[in-house]
Amino acid sequence: MKKxxxxxxxxxxxxxxxxxxxxxxxxHCFVAVVLLGLCFYLELSIAEWLWIIAAxxxxxxxxxxxxxxxxxxxxxxxxxxxxxxxxxDIAAALVLIAAVMAFTIGILILLPKIIHAS
Numbered sequence: 605m606k607k608x609x610x611x612x613x614x615x616x617x618x619x620x621x622x623x624x625x626x627x628x629x630x631x632h633c634f635v636a637v638v639l640l641g642l643c644f645y646l647e648l649s650i651a652e653w654l655w656i657i658a659a660x661x662x663x664x665x666x667x668x669x670x671x672x673x674x675x676x677x678x679x680x681x682x683x684x685x686x687x688x689x690x691x692x693d694i695a696a697a698l699v700l701i702a703a704v705m706a707f708t709i710g711i712l713i714l715l716p717k718i719i720h721a722s
Contacts, residue, residue, distance in 0.1 A: 622671045628699070629667045636660045639710065646717045655713060659706035666702035670695040 622629045643656055673695040681688035 618668065618672075622668055626667065626671055629664070629671065632660075632663050632667055632703075636664070642714065646714065646721065648713070648717075652713050655709050659709040663699070663702045663706045666699045670699045 623633065639656065639660065643653065648656065674692055677688045677691050
């Protein structure tokens with residue numbers, strides 16, 4: 605059981621490291637907090653909440669994966685390498701696609717409610 609709980613410590617260390625070192629992760633966390641407030645204000649349905657939470661989670665997971673990949677690439681290839689750069693670019697594309705998907709979900713769910721609330 606001790607090993608199980610130690611896994612949470614490692615996971616939170618990863619989140620803490622990413623939050624401290626990655627501006628984009630902090631921006632995504634800030635946007636998530638603001639978005640949660642907006643969602644409470646707009647009184648989303650359960651289904652809408654599930655989509656919004658899933659979209660936020662995917663973006664944050666993509667940022668964590670991107671940070672892990674970039675850290676590994678820096679460890680393996682500290683000097684400039686074309687393929688290392690390409691790996692980092694692909695990892696960044698992962699985050700971009702997740703963010704575009706989340707933005708689209710947010711617009712589809714929230715924009716009609718914002719317009720209706722006006």
